[in-house]
Structures are given as structure tokens and as C-alpha cells.
Amino acid sequence: xxxxxxxxxxxxxxxxxxxxxxxxxxxxxxxxxxxxxxxxxxxxxxxxxxxxxxxxxxxxxxxxxxxxxxxxxxxxxxxxxxxxxxxxxxxxxxxxxxxxxxxxxxxxxxxxxxxxxxxxxxxxxxxxxxxxxxxxxxxxxxxxxxxxxxxxxxxxxxxxxxxxxxxxxxxxxxxxxxxxxxxxxxxxxxxxxxxxxxxxxxxxxxxxxxxxxxxxxxxxxxxxxxxxxxxxxxxxxxxxxxxxxxxxxxxxxxx
Amino acid sequence: xxxxxxxxxxxxxxxxxxxxxxxxxxxxxxxxxxxxxxxxxxxxxxxxxxxxxxxxxxxxxxxxxxxxxxxxxxxxxxxxxxxxxxxxxxxxxxxxxxxxxxxxxxxxxxxxxxxxxxxxxxxxxxxxxxxxxxxxxxxxxxxxxxxxxxxxxxxxxxxxxxxxxxxxxxxxxxxxxxxxxxxxxxxxxxxxxxxxxxxxxxxxxxxxxxxxxxxxxxxxxxxxxxxxxxxxxxxxxxxxxxxxxxxxxxxxxxx
Numbered sequence: 001x002x003x004x005x006x007x008x009x010x011x012x013x014x015x016x017x018x019x020x021x022x023x024x025x026x027x028x029x030x031x032x033x034x035x036x037x038x039x040x041x042x043x044x045x046x047x048x049x050x051x052x053x054x055x056x057x058x059x060x061x062x063x064x065x066x067x068x069x070x071x072x073x074x075x076x077x078x079x080x081x082x083x084x085x086x087x088x089x090x091x092x093x094x095x096x097x098x099x100x101x102x103x104x105x106x107x108x109x110x111x112x113x114x115x116x117x118x119x120x121x122x123x124x125x126x127x128x129x130x131x132x133x134x135x136x137x138x139x140x141x142x143x144x145x146x147x148x149x150x151x152x153x154x155x156x157x158x159x160x161x162x163x164x165x166x167x168x169x170x171x172x173x174x175x176x177x178x179x180x181x182x183x184x185x186x187x188x189x190x191x192x193x194x195x196x197x198x199x200x201x202x203x204x205x206x207x208x209x210x211x212x213x214x215x216x217x218x219x220x221x222x223x224x225x226x227x228x229x230x231x232x233x234x235x236x237x238x239x240x241x242x243x244x245x246x247x248x249x250x251x252x253x254x255x
Numbered sequence: 256x257x258x259x260x261x262x263x264x265x266x267x268x269x270x271x272x273x274x275x276x277x278x279x280x281x282x283x284x285x286x287x288x289x290x291x292x293x294x295x296x297x298x299x300x301x302x303x304x305x306x307x308x309x310x311x312x313x314x315x316x317x318x319x320x321x322x323x324x325x326x327x328x329x330x331x332x333x334x335x336x337x338x339x340x341x342x343x344x345x346x347x348x349x350x351x352x353x354x355x356x357x358x359x360x361x362x363x364x365x366x367x368x369x370x371x372x373x374x375x376x377x378x379x380x381x382x383x384x385x386x387x388x389x390x391x392x393x394x395x396x397x398x399x400x401x402x403x404x405x406x407x408x409x410x411x412x413x414x415x416x417x418x419x420x421x422x423x424x425x426x427x428x429x430x431x432x433x434x435x436x437x438x439x440x441x442x443x444x445x446x447x448x449x450x451x452x453x454x455x456x457x458x459x460x461x462x463x464x465x466x467x468x469x470x471x472x473x474x475x476x477x478x479x480x481x482x483x484x485x486x487x488x489x490x491x492x493x494x495x496x497x498x499x500x501x502x503x504x505x506x507x508x509x510x
Contacts, residue, residue: 009377011378056378076374080375085375088375119331119332119335120335120343122342123264125341
């Protein structure tokens, strides 16, 4: 059985995330069916992370093992023929036996999109968080900087899934204004449950004057989720970048 | 009754165009209901053009008469509260008695978006025409230039609605490559039924070597729809620009 990695892009609006414990329709269950129809046997599918209902991915990696003889060039076309239009396989690669979509991950990037205008944009519904009040990008940047580095991020996670440690390292957390959008890009060696959405909520809180950027280090220290900003809606969140220690390189991942 | 203009943006995917003769759900019928709920009386609503099922608008103007005392500042918010997320009123303006959404039009711009890549993009389904084969932008530009000026455009229209004349003037028809998208922008003093989609189909035909740009003047002369390229899908088409002789200015329209 050959270990195979696939690079996906999906609009998460219609799905209950990558995978849940319930019988909901998920990206994983939809993709698994398409793979099994294509390769002709049952597969075990591993995704690079759990995404919540409504969260999107411009890049997402999964891996599975197959004895199919279909070429890596041909595989995306075959899979896409069995997939709905909101999930697309962009590339496939034969990877070493040790490659694991989560275990081989070095770091990940998420992007959060805010549509900041007086009126909604019909083309951005379910694709960005519509926020009609003034936001100060400079204050947002100052707040975002406070999350950089190695910290205990318990104050910006939702409890639920058990993790061994709440220590993570954030490599960058950039805030950029592009016309009527504000985009926040954050890269870390791992993310706790709802961590990006709580960090963005905290940065927006700072911009609205509900807390000062300088207070953020103490809020992180407190490990108290009640003191930081709200969890912003899932629809603005995109997985946008992945870095692996082995198996697939940056060029393949940038497709 | 005060004459009122509104500036709209809509995702046309779910609608049978602006208006049809049948009882389908249209942008016009949906908007009319929202206006009547807001102003409290029946209105007659005029749109700036018929758009087909699935066609979008980044800018679209309609007008109606009302005796409501709601301010122009407040009106978009009130209307949007009664509208689904795929139709948004961006602005409203009190206009002179003579203003008519079609009759006062000087020219219009449509943009056609092609997503030109090997695999689909889930975020562009219903938003761009997915075309996975090679296109040559230089040939497309040469073909597009052949449509400039005053011509009889009978060879690039679908018969159906009766018009007095098939003579129109095309002011520009630009082709631009932006990453994996090819965008075609065309501005004219008016458009025949399906004219933009048939012109884009003809430009793509030229790029695929099925006809030479030099042949296009003779094809237009022939007035024979059977000789030009196919009508490309509605999902790639957006109304993007409007110019009026009176009533609303360029700044208001650029919102």
C-alpha cells in the first residue's frame, strides 16, 4: 500500500468541519467516499487538522494508503469527478512510508478575513466576517504583536478536546488592510481549539478600546478565557499555509 | 411621490435573472417585496437592464417612487433588513422626476471572469467560468479589438426579445490576465441579448485557433450567429459599471 498525500481546497460553508464524532456530513466523510470510489477499496484518511463547521481551506493536506496504480498526475482529476464543487483536490504526491498529515507538520498558517464596510457584500457572505464598525489597523497590529513567541495560550482556546500542553509558539501574526478587507495571518507550530478565532476577537476588542494591547501579556498569563475577546465567526477563517518536515515540499504545497 | 434610485450588488446564482415573464423568483421580485415592506405601499420597480439567470452584479441601479419619509442614508439599512444575503442595497439617492434606470443610461460595463487553471477553485464555483485549457491573452486582445466601435452586432446576439436596432457602439473591450483569472471588460452604449457572452465566446474561439481575429469583421458583417463563437456560461458575467446622463453621478455609482 503506497502512502499518498493530497492537497485540497474547500469551501467549508456546507460542512460540519473536517471531522466530528457525529454522523454529520464532513469534508472527511465526503472525500473518503470519493477516494474509495476512485481506488476501489476502503481507505483510512488522515487530515492535517480538525477544522470547525464553516471554516474554509485554501490549502489542506490529507494522506491515505492505496494499492491503486493510478498516476499522481491523474489522481486529482479522478477524485474531482466524484467530489461536489465545494471540495477540490489540487494535487497528489507519492510520499514516504513515515509521512503523516498531522505528525509530519512543522507549522501551519491561518488567515482570518474581515469585511469592514457599512453594508454587506453579497459575494462575501459565508466567506468573510462582516463587521460594519470602525477598526484601527495600527491598534490591531500592536495587539497582534503581543501574541508573538512561545506562550501558554490557554486564555485563547475553547476547552473541549484534551491536549497535553497549551504551550505554542506563534511565528507571525500580521494585520493587513486591503481595500474594504482586513486580513489577519497567523503562523504557529500548532493551534489550540478556537485559538485563532479567540486571538482575532481579542485583537478586535483592542481596536474597539475594550482592552489595551499592553494588557494582553497579563491576560495570557492569567490563562482565563473569560478575560480575552470573543470567538469570532467561523466563516472568516481559512487554513492557508502548511509546512512539512518531510514528504512534500513548499512548491507542491503552494499550488 | 419622490423618485428614488438605489444601487445594488447581487450574487445572481439563486435567481432567474432580474425579471422574467414567468413566476420564477427574480432579483426584481425579491427586491420589490423588501421595498414594499419598508415603505408600506406598493411600488413599481425599474431595473437598469435584464440580466439572465445566474448573472451577477457588482453595480446595478433601480428606481421607484415612494411617499415614505425615510432618509436616503437610512433606506439601504432598512431594505437590507428585509433582503436575503445575496442581494444588498449599497446606497440610495433622491433623483429628479425624469430619472429612469434604463432611459437615463448613457453606457454600461460588463466584466466576464474566466478561471483558467487545471483544477477548479471551490470559491469560484458559480462566480467564474472554469476553463482548463490554454488561452492566449494576446490573441484574445487582438480578437476583442475587432469589436470596438459602431457595428451591427446581430451576429453576437441570441434572438428572442425584439429590438428596434442591432447597431451598438463598443467603447472598450479589454482582456487582462490576473494570476489564474482572465477578465474581459466591455463597455458599450447598450447590449443585445447575450451579446457579451457571445463576444467572449468568439474571443475564446479565436484563442483556441477556431477562427482568426482578422475574420471577425466579416463575421459581424454576415449578421449570422451561427458563424461566431458559443455563448459562454452566465456564472462568469457581472454587471460592473454604469454611467447616467442625469440623476446620479460617478462617485455615487462607484460605491
